[in-house]
Amino acid sequence: MTDIPRDEHLESSLALLGEGYPFIRDRCQRLHSNLFQTRLLMQNTICLSGQEAARLFYDERYLQRDKAMPRMLKKTLIGEGGVQGLDGEAHRQRKRMFMQLLDSAAVDEVVRLTEQGWCRAIDEWQARSDIELMSEVQSIFTDSVCRWAGVPLPSAELPERRDQLVAMIDGAGGIGARHWAARKARREAEIWLQQLIKQARSGELQAAPTTALMVVAHHRNLDGSRLDSRVAAVELLNLLRPTVAVSYFIIYGALELLAHPQWRERLRSDDAMLEPFAQEVRRLHAFFPFTAARVREGFEWQGYHFPAGTRVMLDLWGTNREASRWSEPDAFQPERFVDWQDNAFSFVTQGGGDPAEGHRCPGERLAIELLKVALRTLTREMEYAVPAQDLRIDLTRMPAKPQSGLLISDVKRLAG
Numbered sequence: 001m002t003d004i005p006r007d008e009h010l011e012s013s014l015a016l017l018g019e020g021y022p023f024i025r026d027r028c029q030r031l032h033s034n035l036f037q038t039r040l041l042m043q044n045t046i047c048l049s050g051q052e053a054a055r056l057f058y059d060e061r062y063l064q065r066d067k068a069m070p071r072m073l074k075k076t077l078i079g080e081g082g083v084q085g086l087d088g089e090a091h092r093q094r095k096r097m098f099m100q101l102l103d104s105a106a107v108d109e110v111v112r113l114t115e116q117g118w119c120r121a122i123d124e125w126q127a128r129s130d131i132e133l134m135s136e137v138q139s140i141f142t143d144s145v146c147r148w149a150g151v152p153l154p155s156a157e158l159p160e161r162r163d164q165l166v167a168m169i170d171g172a173g174g175i176g177a178r179h180w181a182a183r184k185a186r187r188e189a190e191i192w193l194q195q196l197i198k199q200a201r202s203g204e205l206q207a208a209p210t211t212a213l214m215v216v217a218h219h220r221n222l223d224g225s226r227l228d229s230r231v232a233a234v235e236l237l238n239l240l241r242p243t244v245a246v247s248y249f250i251i252y253g254a255l256e257l258l259a260h261p262q263w264r265e266r267l268r269s270d271d272a273m274l275e276p277f278a279q280e281v282r283r284l285h286a287f288f289p290f291t292a293a294r295v296r297e298g299f300e301w302q303g304y305h306f307p308a309g310t311r312v313m314l315d316l317w318g319t320n321r322e323a324s325r326w327s328e329p330d331a332f333q334p335e336r337f338v339d340w341q342d343n344a345f346s347f348v349t350q351g352g353g354d355p356a357e358g359h360r361c362p363g364e365r366l367a368i369e370l371l372k373v374a375l376r377t378l379t380r381e382m383e384y385a386v387p388a389q390d391l392r393i394d395l396t397r398m399p400a401k402p403q404s405g406l407l408i409s410d411v412k413r414l415a416g
């Protein structure tokens with residue numbers, strides 16, 4: 001048995017912060033290996049990249065999620081006690097709730113609500129000079145997902161709740177002020193939703209029994225008990241927050257349209273290309289770059305020993321760009337998705353494997369459809385100018401985004 005190749009740094013946390021998204025892929029390339037070991041956040045960590053490594057990562061015989069996520073992510077992005085940290089039957093049972101809530105009728109409904117939101121927004125944008133597209137889209141998504149979920153949100157409260165949801169996402173990979181803002185936002189949002197869960201349980205708040213608010217409020221654990229109200233708030237946030245996070249894909253989609261104007265024309269006339277374009281945006285812009293698990297019991301893989309309890313990090317960003325699976329992996333080529341055979345482990349922006357069985361994201365179809373609505377709207381429903389601004393993406397900032405939030409101006413509705 002050989003030793004897993006080792007990164008040259010004794011502790012790589014600073015290197016990770018300094019290098020950002022390509023951290024794992026670059027080391028794998030340097031070491032000619034699809035794995036290496038290092039110390040991250042003061043713990044021995046095995047980093048994995050590529051399709052075969054992703055297949056291993058999602059094999060629950062070897063890896064589990066209990067105590068896998070770094071504390072800084074639990075305090076900001078994902079919360080504590082939610083589906084992300086469960087294993088085995090407890091996970092599958094909780095996950096069924098998410099899979100049922102996010103069925104195709106739910107996707108259609110959220111899509112319908114956002115289409116209405118875009119339509120109202122265009123009317124309003126026509127009368128304004130500079131528009132920050134990212135925060136506008138975040139408002140549309142906050143409003144739509146709360147309506148769908150049965151979460152009452154008076155319009156005066158919308159900016160505050162939007163900013164809380166955004167802060168949890170934006171602060172996930174941050175340190176200092178960004179991290180503390182995300183923690184505060186999570187605390188406040190959990191209190192807000194915990195209150196609503198209690199009201200839903202007592203009957204003080206009425207909503208249809210099929211709404212996400214009611215389903216989560218009345219969901220039962222394996223032992224028949226109801227979710228702790230704080231955990232229920234975490235799970236409700238697991239529906240609201242990531243829907244707002246789809247705004248990152250929208251901005252990346254708008255940037256790709258800007259960089260490849262021929263695609264604006266093509267999307268206007270060819271419905272069939274919306275999905276390949278959306279998939280290519282998602283492949284290149286895996287804005288949550290890594291996910292984490294822990295070795296259940298020691299095992300061997302490809303001649304290497306994985307010791308029990310070691311943290312394992314899977315490179316989502318780099319797996320999507322694995323040179324042996326994707327031709328010209330860094331190039332934007334939507335055509336590659338035209339006859340694409342779905343592969344559960346090579347395209348992992350939202351995780352790999354089977355979402356019903358493992359931890360792959362249950363909101364993937366929703367994210368794709370929301371991106372397609374945005375692409376359709378940006379190319380067919382409106383015209384706009386993009387004033388001079390710095391649109392560079394800093395890959396050391398996670399999640400990455402253009403600093404300006406993408407300013408647009410001179411919005412005109414196109415006659416349909």
Ligand code: HEM
Pocket residue numbers: 083084085095098102238239240242243244245246247249286287288291292316349350351352358359360361362363364366367
């Ligand atoms: C914005 C685009 C999105 C991205 C980039 C994204 C990405 C991810 C990733 C990387 C995971 C973890 C996979 C793993 O650890 O193996 C995940 C899990 C999850 N996502 Fe998403 N997601 C997105 C949208 C959504 C949406 C729209 C929803 C629901 C409305 C959602 C709900 C969840 C939930 C509940 C989990 C936990 C699943 C589990 O642990 O079993 N996500 N997502």
